[in-house]
Amino acid sequence: MRPEFEKTMAVTRLKRKDKRNKAVAKARVQRIKQLTLTPVIRKVDVEELKKSFASA
Secondary structure, three states: OOHHHOOOOOOOOOHHHHHHHHHHHHHHHHHHHHHHOOOOOOOOOHHHHHHHHHHO
């Protein structure tokens, strides 16, 4: 290898792109969490429901 290429290359990051990538990833995680969220299961009185439909 040639001596001028033995040095390590500097890494530059595009801050704007980095911010956008993080925002997209965060939104994606939030969306997945929202979709997998299970609603609170309440105890439902089936007989009461049947009565309400019969009277309607």
